[in-house]
Amino acid sequence: MSGSSSALKRWVRPEVFPVIACVGVAVGICGMQLFRNITTNPEVRVMKHKRAAGILDNFEEGENYKEHRIRKLVRNRSPQIMPSINNYFTDPTK
Known part of the structure; x- marks a missing residue:
């Protein structure tokens, strides 16, 4: 258990919070763009009946x-x- 507490002490510091925030924002933007492309991009067809329509x-x-x-x-x-x-x-x- 001491290994996990030392890793926790290493990463949970006030200096690390901006890095965590930047990575969180970047992951959020990537996720938002992925969701937008899957749901609204006219070239992406997830459902089988839409894929059968062709180009x-x-x-x-x-x-x-x-x-x-x-x-x-x-x-x-x-x-x-x-x-x-x-x-x-x-x-x-x-």
Whole structure:
């Protein structure tokens, strides 16, 4: 039992929490993308009766998959993460 407690002491430290959080977020994003591809991608067919249909030229379904909610949300926004801070440090008039 002492082996497991030393491993627990090694990994459960405050310094390790950011690493655990980053890995958790990355796994969450990968899982979300996997779920999105399996459920909504027009080229992925999990059910047998849908696979039997073969190749479909359904461009509307592909366009709906490509133009998802997040893309529509950020379409007309600036491609900067923090535009006010960027403008503060790059604009010489301020």
